Amino acid sequence: MNGDEVVNGGDYSRYFDGVMTSVASLTDYGISRERYEDYISAPIRERDVFDFDGTLFLDSGGFKFLGDGTLDGSDFEVEVDQKAIVEIQRRLGGDVLVNLDRPIAPDDDYPTRVEKARLTAENVDEFLDLTSRDDTRYLTLHGYNYSMLDTFLTEVEKVIGRDRVHREFDGVALGSLVPLKDNKGKLITAVSDCREVLSDWGFEELPLHVLGISSSAIPLLAAVGADTFDSSSYIHSAINGKYDTSLYNSEPVDDVDFTECDCQVCSDEMLVRRMKG
Numbered sequence: 001m002n003g004d005e006v007v008n009g010g011d012y013s014r015y016f017d018g019v020m021t022s023v024a025s026l027t028d029y030g031i032s033r034e035r036y037e038d039y040i041s042a043p044i045r046e047r048d049v050f051d052f053d054g055t056l057f058l059d060s061g062g063f064k065f066l067g068d069g070t071l072d073g074s075d076f077e078v079e080v081d082q083k084a085i086v087e088i089q090r091r092l093g094g095d096v097l098v099n100l101d102r103p104i105a106p107d108d109d110y111p112t113r114v115e116k117a118r119l120t121a122e123n124v125d126e127f128l129d130l131t132s133r134d135d136t137r138y139l140t141l142h143g144y145n146y147s148m149l150d151t152f153l154t155e156v157e158k159v160i161g162r163d164r165v166h167r168e169f170d171g172v173a174l175g176s177l178v179p180l181k182d183n184k185g186k187l188i189t190a191v192s193d194c195r196e197v198l199s200d201w202g203f204e205e206l207p208l209h210v211l212g213i214s215s216s217a218i219p220l221l222a223a224v225g226a227d228t229f230d231s232s233s234y235i236h237s238a239i240n241g242k243y244d245t246s247l248y249n250s251e252p253v254d255d256v257d258f259t260e261c262d263c264q265v266c267s268d269e270m271l272v273r274r275m276k277g
């Protein structure tokens with residue numbers, strides 16, 4: 001997008017601190033082995049088309065690889081385990097790395113969820129061995145409420161030990177929320193309970209990333225403790241000339257009377273000119 005004609009060819013890199021992608025995005029569309037190998041042949045930041053120097057956040061792609069089973073149509077298969085994921089994350093030149101995980105589903109029973117937490121914990125153990133403190137490492141958590149998240153962390157602690165849980169991570173990424181994406185009440189419970197669990201476990205300082213949730217839930221989730229999101233919906237909305245008037249409503253930017261809003265953006269003449277294109 002940066003420098004592309006579709007957004008008027010401008011350099012917008014200073015508006016972004018980082019970009020996020022996922023190992024899964026390599027294989028989402030059933031690409032050929034040749035193309036896959038081309039994608040991992042050089043770090044993203046060193047490519048001419050990538051005119052950006054911000055942080056690169058690289059999700060593991062656990063959801064697509066293990067939870068979703070949509071890896072059809074390609075002419076090859078990548079043997080996906082924690083080691084392969086770290087290898088791909090390294091080749092792409094990621095700064096913020098996420099362990100391979102086993103997402104839960106709303107109809108998983110208790111033993112299934114505990115088993116998935118245990119399998120994720122084994123990946124976390126390997127992930128910590130394969131990476132170092134020079135990396136920025138995010139621990140994935142899966143659960144929809146306090147009790148589920150507490151159980152998840154307990155399983156991780158059992159496998160990797162109390163010290164390691166507490167020392168090694170720079171942030172937490174809350175996953176498995178995509179099936180709840182249209183239920184704002186459940187999303188709010190998951191994120192606010194996650195903050196509470198993190199606080200009770202002594203992790204209150206860690207930034208909390210919410211994986212895979214976009215749209216109008218973002219301001220609500222930020223209000224209950226989420227720090228970052230991977231969503232391009234607001235960028236798409238802006239490209240399409242939409243001006244948000246509330247959490248749920250927008251109108252075409254051409255129809256907007258900017259004097260009706262006293263926020264910092266609408267009060268700034270230069271920013272208003274930019275919104276008008």
Ligand SMILES: [Zn+2]
Pocket residue numbers: 261262263264265266267
């Ligand atoms: Zn405004």
